[in-house]
Amino acid sequence: LAKTTQPISMDSYEGQEVNITCSHNNIATNDYITWYQQFPSQGPRFIIQGYKTKVTNEVASLFIPADRKSSTLSLPRVSLSDTAVYYCLPQGAGSYQLTFGKGTKLSVIP
Amino acid sequence: GAGVSQTPSNKVTEKGKYVELRCDPISGHTALYWYRQSLGQGPEFLIYFQGTGAADDSGLPNDRFFAVRPEGSVSTLKIQRTERGDSAMYLCASSLIQGENTEAFFGQGTRLTVV
Numbered sequence: 001l002a003k004t005t006q007p008i009s010m011d012s013y014e015g016q017e018v019n020i021t022c023s024h025n026n027i028a029t030n031d032y033i034t035w036y037q038q039f040p041s042q043g044p045r046f047i048i049q050g051y052k053t054k055v056t057n058e059v060a061s062l063f064i065p066a067d068r069k070s071s072t073l074s075l076p077r078v079s080l081s082d083t084a085v086y087y088c089l090p091q092g093a094g095s096y097q098l099t100f101g102k103g104t105k106l107s108v109i110p
Numbered sequence: 111g112a113g114v115s116q117t118p119s120n121k122v123t124e125k126g127k128y129v130e131l132r133c134d135p136i137s138g139h140t141a142l143y144w145y146r147q148s149l150g151q152g153p154e155f156l157i158y159f160q161g162t163g164a165a166d167d168s169g170l171p172n173d174r175f176f177a178v179r180p181e182g183s184v185s186t187l188k189i190q191r192t193e194r195g196d197s198a199m200y201l202c203a204s205s206l207i208q209g210e211n212t213e214a215f216f217g218q219g220t221r222l223t224v225v
Binding site: 041042043044045046049087091095096097098099100101102103 | 114141143145150151152153154155158160165166199201202203205212213214215216217218219221
């Protein structure tokens with residue numbers, strides 16, 4: 001399983017763009033990169049998934065360089081409600097097991 | 111319901127007692143997972159069901175833990191002779207296992223406290 005490294009915590013002011021980078025140096029060829037968000041006392045929630053280049057949805061963008069050894073989750077114009085823990089997970093195509101690290105605790109400040 | 115439902119939301123039990131935690135997955139989801147999350151940590155995989163059978167129970171910490179899904183829908187996680195170290199948030203998730211983008215939908219969890 002590919003090991004991931006993320007910052008333990010980040011602070012941001014409301015309205016700013018936040019970029020959270022995850023390192024996954026030994027990612028497997030068929031692994032996708034998936035990001036989950038978890039609010040306190042709730043289960044994780046899927047945000048976005050990608051294989052390479054850039055993926056964008058209504059919540060976030062995901063940038064994956066050509067070597068796929070890292071990925072960056074970009075949250076545009078964060079609000080207080082974006083305060084949560086964000087997890088980066090390599091996930092094999094069709095695989096069932098999610099391996100969570102400690103994630104990045106994002107605190108959005110007014 | 112629309113999402114994964116877990117009951118109870120909170121459970122306090124005495125050391126040595128038996129507990130059951132229930133999970134109602136999203137209708138039509140054939141895959142069901144149990145995870146355990148300790149404070150400050152990410153969720154840890156316990157067991158995976160595909161239909162009625164446990165396809166992978168490698169994450170169960172010991173034989174005090176057992177889970178069933180007799181009709182391929184609702185699942186129950188059972189913990190015998192509870193210990194204080196079992197205190198954690200127990201999360202259930204379900205998914206459609208087909209295809210490349212296997213998004214797992216998590217419930218709100220059951221917070222278990224063993225005193």
